[in-house]
Amino acid sequence: MQNSVKNLIKSKVSLAPMAGITDYVLRSLVREYSPNTLLTTEMISSEFLAQNVQTEITKLDNTHHPISYQICGHKPHLMKYSSEYLTQFADMIDINMGCPVNKVVKGQDGSALMRNPRLAQDLVKAVKEGTNKPVSVKFRLGYTQDEMNFVEFGQQMQEAGAEFITLHPRTRSQFYSGQADWLKIKELKHNVDIPVFANGDIISIESAEKCLEQSDADGVAIGRGILGDPTLIGRIAHYLNTGEKLPAPSLEDKLRMMKKHLDGEIELRGEKVAIKFFRKFYPYYIAGIRNASKIRSVMVLEENYSKILEYIEYIRKENDLVKL
Secondary structure (H helix, E strand, O other): OOOHHHHHHHOOOEOOOOOOOOHHHHHHHHHHHOOOOOOEEOOOEEHHHHHHHOHHHHHHOHHHEEEEEEEOOOOOHHHHHHHHHHOOOEEEEEEEEOOHHHHHOOOHHHHHHHHHHHHHHHHHHHHHHHHOOEEEEEOOOOHHHHOOOOHHHHHHHHHOOOEEEEEEEOHHHHHOOOOOOHHHHHHOOOOOOOEEEEEEOOOOHHHHHHHHHOOOEEEEEHHHHHHHOHHOOOOOOOOHHOOOOOOOOOHHHHHHHHHHHHHHHHHHHOOHHHHHHHHHHHHHHHOOOOOHHHHHHHHHHOOOHHHHHHHHHHHHOOOOOOOO
């Protein structure tokens, strides 16, 4: 690894960015179990940032370092401005060139940039002009199965100045369907001279190990696998360092984490907004319990914090757990 990136990436595991998910609260929770891994923020629109520099997305705790701030956009001057502003918080600036969501792609951002490598290179150069921190790029295999240009695209990003790559081995047209093709990552890894992290379908210690074997990647970036299990990144990192497999959290652990996560969101956003925001997380924390679907269907409609605590105690009772 290049010196600046090597000093920053001290672990073979990182937190991948997820819009509306990897906010300040979840990053803080992951950090409790992963002291040295690289965290990445949720995606920040350069257009939005230019108009709203006061945003909770930039909220930072000193314990979050090392941390990468991810930005998206297609206008070089706004991307430069964003990198200038975020440099005060970030240890790395990451450029999103992989988001497959329609509203992002229609705006010429995210995966759409894989169809415009020249503009993508201009964006990397603009971000480099705006920061003295390492610049990374996250992208996919290509826009469609017939447009898999990930190797050439990676080389072009390196040529433009990118110092680190995260590859999600699906095309834009796949979104998150099918299986991540980890073998494709090896093709990119062997054709660039900068670190490459693998992303996609890594949900356990075993899948992380298999991914690294197949991809020859320098590390893995974990996204959806942490939902309901903020310990996963730390457990994978520990295994890769020591060979020891720490146990997955028990249901009791998960319920504690869920309450702590919810309480953190309430502190950040206010109770009314936070409770609605948090609904997306319940299915992951209570997956596999007795009557999970029934309990989930009730909890996602609940707006009263005290009632939510009652449901948590109900879950504990139904699953023969002692009271906290």
